[in-house]
Amino acid sequence: MECTVDTFALARSGRQLHGEQAIVGMERLASLLADERGSIGWRLHGWEVARPEGGADAFMALALTGTLQVPCVRCTGPVALPLSVEREYRLVATEAEAERLDLEDTRYDVLAGNRHFDLAGLIEDEAILALPITPRHEHCEMPATARTASDGQPGRRQASPFASLKRFRNGAQDTDIIED
Numbered sequence: 001m002e003c004t005v006d007t008f009a010l011a012r013s014g015r016q017l018h019g020e021q022a023i024v025g026m027e028r029l030a031s032l033l034a035d036e037r038g039s040i041g042w043r044l045h046g047w048e049v050a051r052p053e054g055g056a057d058a059f060m061a062l063a064l065t066g067t068l069q070v071p072c073v074r075c076t077g078p079v080a081l082p083l084s085v086e087r088e089y090r091l092v093a094t095e096a097e098a099e100r101l102d103l104e105d106t107r108y109d110v111l112a113g114n115r116h117f118d119l120a121g122l123i124e125d126e127a128i129l130a131l132p133i134t135p136r137h138e139h140c141e142m143p144a145t146a147r148t149a150s151d152g153q154p155g156r157r158q159a160s161p162f163a164s165l166k167r168f169r170n171g172a173q174d175t176d177i178i179e180d
């Protein structure tokens, strides 16, 4: 979903923008979730800080709110993750400058500003960074059919079909032995 902003105009004006971004339009994020319904609420505001030598540095802050449904690593069912992200960025003129200054700046992430800055992409990136590595239910109720040795292992989604395939193979082998 396209959503761009003129970051330098935003910083100059000191304005605040806000909106909702549908999760279904954010394919990279949606692919990591158990449910792609819903949206992320965002607020963006910009400001400038005058330099002693003249001119000004541009900044913006992004806040995200919402609830994401992430897949539990044990049962793959949805775990509700309250999203609460607040980030501040320093805006510079070029990507090269941003890369160089980002290493030095401990307080702000440094981004290359743009008249058509990809805000939707930034919202998606920050939401992905906020996802837990191994989300799980606090009290996980495993499906009855899955209470096996694979308990607690990631990738359990594939375990059941594999287990039944193995049983089938064993069964076929047993039959062969009997026929011999």
Ligand SMILES: [Zn+2]
Pocket (backbone or CB within 6 Å): 072, 073, 074, 075, 076, 077, 136, 137, 139, 140, 141
């Ligand atoms: Zn679970």
